Each structure stands twice: as C-alpha cells, then as structure tokens.
Amino acid sequence: MKKTIVTTLIAMAATLLLVAGPAQSTGHLSGQLEIFSWWAGDEGPALQALIDLYKEANPNVEVVNATVTGGSGVNAKAVLKTRMLGGEPPDSFQVHAGQELIGTWVKADRMEDLTFLFKEEGWMDAFPEGLVKLIGTDTGIWSVPVNIHRSNVLWYVPANLDKWGIKPPMSWDDFFAVAPKIKEAGVVPLALAQNWTANHLWESVALASLGPDNWDALWTGALAFDSPEGVKAWELFGKVLEFTNEDASSLSWQQATDMVVDGRAAFNVMGDWAAGYMSTTKKLAPGEGFGWAPSPGTGGEFMFLADSFGLPKGAPNRDNVLAWLALLGSKEGSDAFNPLKGSISARTDSDLSKYNDYAKSASADFGKDRIVGSLAHGVTANEGFMNDFASVMEMFLKSGNAEAAGKAAQQIAVKNGIGK
Amino acid sequence: MINRDRIKAFLTLLPSMILIAVFVYGFIGNTFWLSLTDWGGVAALAENPVRNYAGLSNYKELFTGFLGGGFRQDLVNAVYYSVMLLLGAIGTGLIIAILLDNKPRGEAVFRTIFLYPMSLSFIVTGTIWRWMLAPQGGVNILPTYAGLDPLKFRWLSSTGAIFEFNWQNLLQIAFYILAAVLIIGGLMSIKQNPTRALRRFLLPGIAVGLAAWLFGDLLPKALFMEETHGFNLATLGIIMATIWQYSGYTMALYLAGFTGISQDLRDASMLDGATTAQYYRYIALPMLKPITISAVIILSHISLKMFDLIFAMTGPDNAETGHPALNMYLTTFRANDFAKGAAIAIILFLIAATFIIPYLISSYRQRRTR
Numbered sequence: 001m002k003k004t005i006v007t008t009l010i011a012m013a014a015t016l017l018l019v020a021g022p023a024q025s026t027g028h029l030s031g032q033l034e035i036f037s038w039w040a041g042d043e044g045p046a047l048q049a050l051i052d053l054y055k056e057a058n059p060n061v062e063v064v065n066a067t068v069t070g071g072s073g074v075n076a077k078a079v080l081k082t083r084m085l086g087g088e089p090p091d092s093f094q095v096h097a098g099q100e101l102i103g104t105w106v107k108a109d110r111m112e113d114l115t116f117l118f119k120e121e122g123w124m125d126a127f128p129e130g131l132v133k134l135i136g137t138d139t140g141i142w143s144v145p146v147n148i149h150r151s152n153v154l155w156y157v158p159a160n161l162d163k164w165g166i167k168p169p170m171s172w173d174d175f176f177a178v179a180p181k182i183k184e185a186g187v188v189p190l191a192l193a194q195n196w197t198a199n200h201l202w203e204s205v206a207l208a209s210l211g212p213d214n215w216d217a218l219w220t221g222a223l224a225f226d227s228p229e230g231v232k233a234w235e236l237f238g239k240v241l242e243f244t245n246e247d248a249s250s251l252s253w254q255q256a257t258d259m260v261v262d263g264r265a266a267f268n269v270m271g272d273w274a275a276g277y278m279s280t281t282k283k284l285a286p287g288e289g290f291g292w293a294p295s296p297g298t299g300g301e302f303m304f305l306a307d308s309f310g311l312p313k314g315a316p317n318r319d320n321v322l323a324w325l326a327l328l329g330s331k332e333g334s335d336a337f338n339p340l341k342g343s344i345s346a347r348t349d350s351d352l353s354k355y356n357d358y359a360k361s362a363s364a365d366f367g368k369d370r371i372v373g374s375l376a377h378g379v380t381a382n383e384g385f386m387n388d389f390a391s392v393m394e395m396f397l398k399s400g401n402a403e404a405a406g407k408a409a410q411q412i413a414v415k416n417g418i419g420k
Numbered sequence: 421m422i423n424r425d426r427i428k429a430f431l432t433l434l435p436s437m438i439l440i441a442v443f444v445y446g447f448i449g450n451t452f453w454l455s456l457t458d459w460g461g462v463a464a465l466a467e468n469p470v471r472n473y474a475g476l477s478n479y480k481e482l483f484t485g486f487l488g489g490g491f492r493q494d495l496v497n498a499v500y501y502s503v504m505l506l507l508g509a510i511g512t513g514l515i516i517a518i519l520l521d522n523k524p525r526g527e528a529v530f531r532t533i534f535l536y537p538m539s540l541s542f543i544v545t546g547t548i549w550r551w552m553l554a555p556q557g558g559v560n561i562l563p564t565y566a567g568l569d570p571l572k573f574r575w576l577s578s579t580g581a582i583f584e585f586n587w588q589n590l591l592q593i594a595f596y597i598l599a600a601v602l603i604i605g606g607l608m609s610i611k612q613n614p615t616r617a618l619r620r621f622l623l624p625g626i627a628v629g630l631a632a633w634l635f636g637d638l639l640p641k642a643l644f645m646e647e648t649h650g651f652n653l654a655t656l657g658i659i660m661a662t663i664w665q666y667s668g669y670t671m672a673l674y675l676a677g678f679t680g681i682s683q684d685l686r687d688a689s690m691l692d693g694a695t696t697a698q699y700y701r702y703i704a705l706p707m708l709k710p711i712t713i714s715a716v717i718i719l720s721h722i723s724l725k726m727f728d729l730i731f732a733m734t735g736p737d738n739a740e741t742g743h744p745a746l747n748m749y750l751t752t753f754r755a756n757d758f759a760k761g762a763a764i765a766i767i768l769f770l771i772a773a774t775f776i777i778p779y780l781i782s783s784y785r786q787r788r789t790r
Contacts (some may be wrong), residue, residue, distance in 0.1 A: 074736055078753035084465060104756060108466035195737035247555035249577040249654075249738055384461060387755030391490040394739035398579060411486060417462060 030060040033320040035309075036083075037094035038076035040069040042254075042281055043273070046340035050146075053336055054327055061320050066090060074196075077383075084110060089312040092321045096378030097135040097145050097306040103382025105310070106142050112311045113140030117322065123329050126347045130371055134379065135308060143308035144329045147343035150272045150362055151303040151374040152204040152295040158288070160263050168267070168293040172208055172236060175267075175296050179243040182266050189243035191265035193256035198248070198393050199376040199386075201269050202237050208297025209233040212370050219373070219380040221419045225409035234402035234409075241397070249397075261290070269295045271305070271377070275358040276342020286358040294365075302369035305377035306346060381418060388412035448769065455479070455762035464756040471759075478763035484643055491764065492587055494742040496649040498771075500583070501659060501743070502723040508663040510715055513670025518700055520671070521678040531675070534668040542665070546732025549661035550576065553733075575657035576734050576741065584650030590642035592632050599629030654740035658733055662726070670715050677708040713779060720775045724768055744768050 033054070039047040044067070051063050068076035073094070080093055089110075095101045105111050118124055118141050124132065127145065135143055156168055164182060169175035179189035192201060207215050210223075210233055217223035224230060245265065248256075257274050259265035261282055268274070275292070278284045294301065309328055311321050327333040334345040339354050344363045352360055373379030378386065392412060396405040413419030455478055457471040482488040516534055520527050537545065552558035553575035560571040585593060602625030610617040632639075681704055689699050705712075727745040734741040736750055744764055752761025 074754070078749065081465060081753050081756070103462060104465060107462040108464065108469075110465060110467070194735050247574055247577050249740070250550070250553075250555060250574070250734065382462065384755045384757065387750060387757075388487065390737040390750075391487070391739065394737060395489060398739065408486070415487070 028060075029058045029320050029323055031317050031320060032062045032064055032091070033317055033324055034064040034066055034090045035092055035094075035324070036066045036068075036076070036080060036090035038068055038070055038073040039094065040067040042277055043341055045280075046337050049336045049340055050327065050333060053333060054324060057327070058320070058323060061317075061323075084312065087314070089314055089316075091315045091317050092309045092311060092324055094307055094309055095143060097143055097308040098373055098379035099382045100378025100386070101135075101143055101308070101310060102137055103384070105312070106137060106140075110313055111142050112313055113142070114144065114311060114325070115141050117144070117325060117329075121326055121329055126329070126331075126349060128346075128348060128371075131306070131346060134373060135306070143310035144325045145306040145308040145346040146328050146334060147307050147338050147341055148346050148362075148366060149305050149307075149343045149377075150365070151200065151305055151377060152207060152298045152301065153270065153272050153274070154293045154295045155257065155260055155268045155270060155274055155278075156266060156291050156293075157260060157263065158291040160266065161291075164266065166266070168291070169296045170293075170299065171297045172205070172240065175243075176239065183243060187263070188245045188259060188265040189267065190240065191256040191259040191268040192241075192244040192248040193251040193253045194249050195390055195393060195397075196376060197253050197256065197270065198241075198397060199389060200271065201240070202393065203303065203375045204269050204295040204298060205237045205240055206233040207301060207303060207372065208295065209236045212301050212372050215372055219418060221413070224419060225413055226403075226406040230409070231402050231406040234396065234405045238396070238400050238402055241400075272358065272362060273342055275356075276340070279342065279356060279358070280340070286356050292358060292361075300369055301372060302365050303372050303374050304366070305374040305379055307343075382416055385412055385416040385418055388416065451762045451769075452766050454759055455766045457759050459759040459762075460755075460757035464758055474759065478760050479767070482760070482763060482767070486645075489647055490739060490742065491744065491747055492647070493649050493739055494744045494747045495767075497652060497655060497742055498724060498726075498744055500651040501655055501726070502720050504655075504659045505662050505666070505723045506716060506719055508659060509666040509719055510670050510712065512663060512667035513672075513715070514674055516667065516671040517674035517678060520675055522696070531672075534671050536668065537665045538669050540665065542726075542728035543732045545661055545665050546729045549657065549664070550733045553657045553660075574654070575660075576654055578653040578656075579740060580653040581650035582653065584648045587647040587649055588641040588643045588645075589636065589639075591639045592636035595628055595632035595636075595639075599625045599632065601625075602628065652740045654734070654738075658730055658741055661729060661733065662723070665729075666719060666722070670719070673711050673715050674708060677711045678704060681707060717775055717779050721772045724772050724775075 035047075035051070037047060047065070047067075051065060055061070055063060068079050070076060073096075076094070080090070083089060084105075095105070101111070115136075118132070123144075131145065131148075132141060135141060135145060154168060161167065164185065164187070166178045166182065169178065175189070182189045190201075192198060210218070210229055214223050214229055218225065218230070245251075245256075245259070251259075253270055253274075254277060256265070256268050257270060257277060260268045261278065261284070272292075275286060275290075278290045279286055282289075284290045293299075309325060311318070311325065315321050328337075329347075331345075331347060331349060331351070334347055335351050335354050338345050338350070339356065339359065342359070344350070344355065344359050344366060348367075350363070352363060355363065375381055375386070375389070381389070389409065389412060392405055392408045395408060396402075399405075410419055454471070456473060456475060458474040458477075459469055459471040463469060482491050520531060520534075524530070554560075555574050555577070556570075559575065560573065562571070564570050602621045606617045606621030606625060609621065685703065686699060689703050694702070725745055726743055727749065730741055730743050730746055736746060736754075745768060748761050748764040748768070751757045751764060
C-alpha cells in the first residue's frame with residue numbers, strides 16, 4: 001500500500017515535471033545577461049520590473065543592468081559605439097526602432113535577423129503590421145519593440161486653463177489667437193527646453209503644416225525640405241517660437257513640464273513620457289491634474305516612436321538574450337513595463353485595465369489614427385541626419401531664417417542619403 | 421664605460437619610448453590618416469568599414485563648407501574662451517597670490533579655500549554652476565538680498581554676441597592680427613634697440629595693417645556667403661566657472677614662486693625705496709616669467725580640451741556655447757562621421773601645438789646654452 005502511494009507520488013511528480021517542463025524551459029539558462037540602456041532615473045523602475053520578471057523565470061542568470069544616463073540616449077549611444085567598435089558588444093541594447101537602428105547597425109551588418117523569433121512567438125499577428133514593417137527592412141526584422149510612445153502631444157493643466165479662460169487649441173491658428181493674451185498675463189504660452197526638445201516641437205509643427213502625406217514624402221525624398229511646403233513649415237515653427245520661454249536652452253524637458261505644472265506656462269509639446277513623469281513623479285491624476293490633446297493641427301495623426309532591443313552579432317550570451325527578447329515581446333512583459341514607463345504596449349492585445357487613463361486614450365488613438373514616424377526620436381531618419389539636423393536647428397534658433405533652414409535641411413538630407 | 425652606461429640608459433628608456441611611440445604618436449598618426457579618408461555615413465560601424473582616401477576634403481568642408489558653420493562658430497568660441505580664461509585665471513590667481521604673499525592672518529586657511537575648487541571634477545563644477553546661473557535663481561537673485569531688483573541676465577542661454585566679424589574676411593583679419601602683433605612687439609622693444617624695433621617690427625607692422633585695410637576687398641573670400649561669428653555672451657557663465665576652478669591653481673603656482681624669492685631681495689628693494697607695487701611689478705614678476713609661461717601653456721591647452729564642463733553646463737547642441745571638442749565627440753560618435761571627427765581632432769591638436777612647440781623649443785635652447 002505504502003509502496004503504491006510512493007509510486008503514485010513519483011509518477012505524479014514526473015508528470016508535473018513534464019507538464020511544467022516547457023513553461024520553465026528557460027530556467028536552465030545560466031551565466032550573464034548584460035542589458036544596455038539609457039533608462040535610469042524616472043524610467044528606471046519600469047526597466048527593473050522587466051528585470052525582476054526575467055530573474056523570476058531565470059534565477060541562474062546574473063542580469064547586469066548597464067545604464068548610461070542622458071535623455072534620448074545622447075550618452076548611451078556613444079558608449080555603445082565605442083564598445084561595438086572595440087569588439088565588445090553588450091548582450092542586448094536599447095535602440096529607437098526604425099532608421100536609428102537600421103541606418104547605423106543593420107547597414108553595418110552588426111545585427112542578427114529576428115524573423116525566426118517573431119514567427120516562433122507569434123508576434124507577426126500580435127504587433128500591428130505597419131509597425132513590423134517600420135522596424136524591419138526587406139531582409140529581416142531587427143529588433144523587438146518594448147513600447148510605443150506618442151510624440152505629438154500637447155500637455156496642460158485643466159484647472160489653469162479654466163482660470164485663464166482658454167481651451168486647448170485645435171490648430172496653430174487657435175493657438176496664435178489665445179497666445180498673446182496669455183503672454184500679457186505673464187505666463188509663457190508654450191514651454192520649451194534645450195535643443196532636442198526644439199527638434200521635438202519642430203516635428204509636431206511640421207506635421208501640422210505639411211500633413212501626414214507630405215511628412216512621409218519628406219523621408220522618402222519625394223518632397224524637398226527647401227520646397228515651398230518645407231519652408232512654410234519652418235516659417236510656422238518660427239512663429240510658434242515667438243511664444244516660447246527665452247531661457248529654453250538652459251532647461252531640461254522635465255523643467256519645461258514643471259513650468260506647465262506650476263502654472264508658469266500654459267502648454268508644452270512633449271512626448272507622452274511626460275505623462276509618466278507627471279503621474280509617477282509629480283503624483284498628478286491623469287485627466288484631472290494634467291490634461292492632453294494632440295498637438296495643434298495633428299488630430300487624427302499619431303506620431304510614434306518606439307524603444308526596442310535587438311540582438312547584436314557576437315553577443316556573448318545569445319540564449320539568455322533570446323529569453324530576454326521573448327519576455328519583452330510577451331504580453332506579460334509589455335504589460336509589466338509600459339504602465340510604469342507611461343507608454344503603451346506595441347501589442348494589440350494588451351490588458352488595458354493595468355494602464356492609466358492617459359494610456360487608455362493613447363491606445364485607442366494608436367488603433368485608429370494615421371501612424372507616422374518621429375524624426376527627433378529616430379524613426380524616420382538615420383543618425384547622421386539627426387546630428388546634422390541639430391545644428392540646422394541651432395542655426396534657425398539663432399537666425400530665424402526659414403529659407404536658409406530649409407536649404408540647409410535639404411543639404412543634410414542629400415548628404416545623409418535621404419533626399420535627392 | 422660611458423658607452424655601457426648609455427646602453428643601459430637606452431634600455432631602461434626603451435619600454436616607455438615604445439609605448440609612447442605607439443600610444444601617443446602612433447595614434448596621432450592614425451587619427452591624421454583617418455582625417456584624410458571618407459570614413460563615415462552608412463555602414464561606418466561595420467566590422468571592416470570601407471575607407472577611401474579623400475585628401476583634405478574634410479578640412480575644406482569644415483572651414484569653407486556650408487554645413488561647417490557650427491564648427492567655425494565653435495572654433496571662434498574656443499579662441500575667445502581661451503583668451504578670457506587666460507586673462508581671468510592668471511589675473512585672479514596673481515592678485516590672490518600677491519595678497520597671500522603679504523602674509524595676512526589665516527593665510528594657510530585662505531590658501532586651502534582658494535585651492536579647493538581644483539580638487540573638484542569638471543562635472544561637479546559644471547552642475548553647481550549650472551544651478552547657480554539658472555535664469556531665475558542663484559546669482560541672478562543675489563541683488564534681492566540687498567533689496568535690489570534681481571538680475572535678468574541669462575548667463576548660459578543669452579543669444580547676444582559681441583566682437584562679431586564676418587568669416588568671409590578671415591584673411592584680412594589674419595593680416596590685422598599679424599600687424600597688431602608686429603606693432604606691439606616693436607613698441608615693447610623700442611627702448612632697448614630703437615632701429616631694430618623700427619625696421620623689424622614697427623614699419624612692417626604698419627605696412628601690413630595699411631595694406632590689409634586698403635586692399636582687403638581684393639583678398640579671396642574664405643566663404644561664399646556672409647557668416648558672422650562673435651563672442652557669445654552665453655559663454656560668460658562657462659568662463660566664470662572655469663576661472664573659479666583654475667584661479668586657485670595659478671595662485672598656488674605664483675605663491676610658490678614668490679616664496680622662492682629671497683627675502684633679502686625684497687628688503688634690498690625696499691631699502692632702495694621701492695613700494696610694494698613696484699617690488700612686484702619690477703622685481704618679483706619678471707623673476708617669475710617661467711611660471712607665467714607654464715601657467716599660460718597649461719591653461720591654454722586645458723581650454724582647448726574643455727569638454728566635460730561645457731557638457732555639464734549647457735549640454736550638447738548648444739551652438740552658443742559650443743566647443744570644437746564637443747563638436748568632435750558628437751560628429752564622431754553620434755553622427756558616425758569618423759573622418760570629419762578625426763579632422764576636428766587634428767585641428768585642435770595643431771592649435772595646441774602652436775602653444776606648446778615654441779615653449780619646448782625655447783626651453784630646449786635654454787638648457788643647451790646652460
């Protein structure tokens with residue numbers, strides 16, 4: 001009798017092991033996994049949530065969290081390049097999905113094609129088709145998107161707008177109608193920060209001025225930057241700049257957001273990581289403490305950017321990376337990460353109940369809006385263009401000459417293989 | 421026996437000679453070679469990137485190209501920045517050193533206080549000063565403690581500029597500078613040797629200056645369009661922070677020099693009726709000429725290499741406060757334009773060499789005559 005019980009127990013245990021086997025098949029991984037990113041500070045907890053999930057599934061893997069701080073990855077990207085040139089790639093690194101990855105690393109033949117992983121994990125259906133196209137080329141898919149951010153968002157504090165008796169503007173003309181009034185009251189109509197946020201504002205203004213079709217045409221080279229349309233975008237941008245704060249270049253994006261929160265400024269155009277900053281760091285309730293709208297003139301358009309992770313050729317711990325990438329693309333992983341980061345999931349089947357009100361509305365827009373790529377965050381143009389564009393921007397901020405800026409932008413587009 | 425000693429000396433020095441040859445001169449050579457190639461653009465980061473010889477096109481693009489405007493502004497910034505830093509840090513350091521040399525009470529404490537900023541890293545200095553120079557805080561609200569209105573100056577984001585000039589007239593300006601240097605040189609040596617000063621310096625100086633003024637329009641233009649560069653007022657904040665950090669260092673240099681001058685000399689000059697000011701002007705300072713020269717050299721190459729302080733205070737892509745070193749980093753590691761980055765590095769290296777090589781030659785000569 002006793003024997004049968006023991007045998008049954010052993011059999012049961014064996015069955016359990018067999019059943020549980022596939023689910024825990026990653027548990028046998030060991031060694032290291034070095035994750036290279038620029039998610040420190042406010043975005044650190046979101047990355048940590050992912051790492052915790054990974055450690056739970058793979059307790060034997062030592063995760064090395066190599067972060068290099070700096071907004072938009074200004075510093076991290078340089079460190080990454082010296083490491084890659086030195087033949088010492090990290091296991092997996094964060095990179096903006098799109099041309100920033102493709103123009104720099106895929107064209108240099110440094111990345112492994114991840115198509116097999118996408119098929120294995122069923123991601124071809126889980127991610128929107130348009131997105132998969134943007135993160136891949138005709139020869140492969142190069143990274144796993146972790147999140148989707150929206151670039152063209154206008155932020156404000158509803159209570160303050162009521163106090164000043166204004167509404168969020170639908171178009172830049174609406175904005176120009178109310179801006180002088182706000183300015184007279186001693187409030188900055190539109191808060192701006194250092195150079196890259198000017199690029200960020202430019203893309204929202206240019207999208208409003210050009211419309212999505214012409215915006216896309218800019219990046220295929222079909223429309224020149226110094227065409228009448230292109231110059232008009234710069235002119236509109238120049239007009240918008242008149243209503244920004246003069247000390248912009250000495251502020252960080254958080255300080256520009258603070259200006260809106262404190263009531264020193266009425267609006268701010270920033271990506272929707274600002275939602276994460278205001279709800280997590282500033283403890284404001286979405287919808288009540290802070291409000292949002294598509295940036296003026298871009299209703300119905302969703303300018304996206306995505307952070308993604310790829311697999312560099314020669315990664316020391318390839319299997320560990322594959323498990324990491326599988327986690328990033330999974331529903332569980334992306335729903336653990338995105339609510340904390342203040343972004344939305346790239347998957348179409350994410351569990352919206354875990355997200356705050358802002359993300360719910362962004363998710364809805366992502367489903368129905370026209371999707372366009374962001375320039376300032378590496379979707380539409382390669383790094384060479386982005387770097388040169390920063391100096392064109394500085395030139396424009398100083399001179400305010402729309403025609404010259406259009407010409408210069410066209411020159412750098414030709415130089416970097418975008419324009420013709 | 422001498423031969424054997426020489427061989428021993430040679431063998432002892434050999435390892436460091438090889439290391440320096442490879443890691444200093446080899447890499448300078450390599451950078452120079454890279455600056456003559458077209459390494460950049462797509463696939464720049466491939467494992468075996470394609471590099472074609474491109475001659476001096478990178479340099480040409482930087483100095484006369486349409487897109488080199490940012491670099492040219494950075495270069496002008498660096499020149500103004502170096503000059504201001506030299507004047508500020510050496511002047512302040514010298515004044516503090518003279519004050520401390522007269523042994524006020526608590527001299528040791530003051531010496532430590534003034535030297536202390538040196539021990540901070542530039543990133544720390546930069547962050548502190550960025551806060552202090554914030555538009556609505558720090559230095560700008562100091563006057564309110566005295567009941568005055570707060571200052572409105574935007575230390576790090578002002579867009580104003582002074583001493584502006586047109587880059588097109590670069591050659592003409594170069595001739596003016598040459599003329600000024602010649603005339604000043606002549607005036608300085610006119611007491612000792614009037615004919616030589618007149619013939620060698622003053623007359624050629626005036627001639628060059630006149631010619632540049634009269635025929636300046638005939639000189640070839642350095643650029644096809646008008647492009648003004650000047651001393652950006654936003655650099656003032658950065659200059660202040662650097663002076664704050666380095667005046668303690670020059671103070672220490674001078675103080676060591678002053679202490680080295682025999683007290684007898686001072687007493688003797690006092691007996692002869694020299695005032696304290698005269699003592700420093702005519703006796704102490706001329707004796708400390710080597711110290712002044714080394715301070716100039718050290719500070720000038722620090723200002724040419726300045727990177728971290730500017731990065732911490734105003735960040736990348738801030739044309740108002742840009743610096744070639746920052747530009748080099750961004751061009752190389754952000755835009756993947758390695759060849760152009762190398763060209764900027766070589767230009768910086770050559771500018772630094774113009775400060776250091778004359779010094780090396782003169783000190784070598786001095787040693788030989790001794």
